[in-house]
Amino acid sequence: MSVGIVHFLFLGGFLFAAGAFAVARQRSYLGAVAGLPLLLAGAGLDLVAVSRFATARSDQLAGQGFAVLLALMVFAFVAVGAALNRLETPR
Amino acid sequence: MDTLHSGIFYAFAAVTVAGGLLAALAAGRPRALGLALVAAGLAALYADLDAGFAALVTLVALGLSALVLLRAGAGRTATALEPGTLVNQLGASLAGVVFLVLAYIAFRGAYFAGYHAGGSFNTAALGRLLVDRDALAVEAVAAALLTGAAAAVLFARVRAR
Numbered sequence: 001m002s003v004g005i006v007h008f009l010f011l012g013g014f015l016f017a018a019g020a021f022a023v024a025r026q027r028s029y030l031g032a033v034a035g036l037p038l039l040l041a042g043a044g045l046d047l048v049a050v051s052r053f054a055t056a057r058s059d060q061l062a063g064q065g066f067a068v069l070l071a072l073m074v075f076a077f078v079a080v081g082a083a084l085n086r087l088e089t090p091r
Numbered sequence: 092m093d094t095l096h097s098g099i100f101y102a103f104a105a106v107t108v109a110g111g112l113l114a115a116l117a118a119g120r121p122r123a124l125g126l127a128l129v130a131a132g133l134a135a136l137y138a139d140l141d142a143g144f145a146a147l148v149t150l151v152a153l154g155l156s157a158l159v160l161l162r163a164g165a166g167r168t169a170t171a172l173e174p175g176t177l178v179n180q181l182g183a184s185l186a187g188v189v190f191l192v193l194a195y196i197a198f199r200g201a202y203f204a205g206y207h208a209g210g211s212f213n214t215a216a217l218g219r220l221l222v223d224r225d226a227l228a229v230e231a232v233a234a235a236l237l238t239g240a241a242a243a244v245l246f247a248r249v250r251a252r
Contacts (some may be wrong), residue, residue, distance in 0.1 A: 003100045013193030022115040026180025054139045067145045071152040078156040082163035
């Protein structure tokens with residue numbers, strides 16, 4: 001079966017929903033922070049897939065650029081969340 | 092896409108799904124391992140989509156995030172999954188609804204190749220959009236985000252005392 005944009009969008013939607021589930025389900029900082037990379041990874045995968053399949057050849061770098069930005073934002077969010085978790089945890 | 096690309100997609104999609112489930116449902120070290128699996132699977136999928144630089148950045152950024160989570164969660168028990176309140180449960184159920192909506196959109200959407208009506212969409216155009224035409228809105232959003240981040244840090248410090 002040939003793989004097309006729908007397959008990537010479905011996988012991206014799953015990652016986004018799994019991240020939203022993790023953020024909403026758990027009360028601890030670390031639990032919520034672990035969901036943020038999944039949320040943004042799903043969005044990034046959709047951006048790259050749409051730029052690969054559904055845009056003109058010259059516009060493909062726009063989606064990839066946003067995916068790179070999202071990946072860097074993920075690391076910043078996780079670092080800040082881990083620091084907040086450290087502050088919140090009683091010694 | 093040919094058979095090779097299809098095989099690569101299904102293999103690494105399985106890795107990504109397994110990692111996503113582990114990261115969303117587990118706690119402690121398995122959660123960091125799940126995030127590392129998502130990083131590996133996603134990087135391979137990006138590479139399969141001819142996005143090599145995005146694959147590299149994603150692998151490094153998500154891999155480092157998994158390491159940070161592993162270090163932050165060190166010393167905690169792996170069974171520390173906290174069920175949360177009714178609002179948390181409601182939010183988790185809404186996440187399932189979000190997945191259904193996204194899956195419906197993915198299957199029913201019509202996608203075509205074409206140029207953006209507003210012209211070329213590149214880094215220079217984005218810069219003009221953010222610091223020229225919509226500068227006031229960008230400043231407002233940045234101020235709101237900065238205020239929220241500062242409030243979160245202050246809140247955490249007060250709770251830590």
